[in-house]
Ligand code: 2HA
């Protein structure tokens with residue numbers, strides 16, 4: 320048995336890093352009202368240090384079986400909760416759940432007080448975790464959904480294909496090709512919250528760590544909160560530049576295809 324961790328789960332690095340990234344999204348202006356949601360597949364050994372603070376009382380059926388996630392612990396944002404309040408009261412706005420061994424239900428072990436449920440986008444999060452675990456040999460742990468302003472704005476203007484959206488963003492900043500070499504996956508507009516958009520997102524995120532939900536927001540994946548946030552932040556920065564460029568009458572010069580090939584060789 321692991322020894323009791325003296326400082327408590329609120330000071331656990333997985334907790335403080337998640338809270339910081341959630342607050343950063345609020346400060347970025349991406350998280351109006353209850354916009355956005357986060358899930359972090361926790362390292363079992365690290366959660367193990369806080370077992371005395373985890374006690375299961377509520378068990379809830381899942382939308383479908385997720386056998387690939389059986390026994391996994393997730394730190395998640397609460398349904399209807401505002402990112403800007405997470406810093407004030409993590410226990411009311413976040414929760415830790417554990418997926419049952421048969422993959423059919425989960426138990427809430429910490430937080431989500433007052434009967435609050437996990438994020439309404441849980442299907443998209445859990446199915447995306449399965450995809451990213453496959454794509455990264457298990458190293459991917461964090462999925463972020465957020466309403467990144469300029470990426471949403473561009474979805475009204477750019478042709479909605481993975482190839483087109485990716486190329487425009489790559490051109491807006493030299494680092495983009497390096498940060499998201501596999502591009503931005505674009506899925507069609509779909510009703511949020513359900514399993515169908517979850518399946519579409521999971522299929523796209525298996526190939527692209529960043530996925531655009533047109534007229535809504537983005538999903539980004541990473542090995543920790545910083546990496547998932549950094550990916551979205553980089554794409555959103557490029558989107559911000561593109562909105563300015565288009566507002567100034569459009570590009571007059573850009574990174575050329577041969578420069579892209581040189582960059583790709585360098586990395
Ligand atoms: O929970 O962002 O997509 C608020 C959302 C739903």
Ligand code: ZN
Pocket residue numbers: 354355464465466511535536
């Ligand atoms: Zn949303």
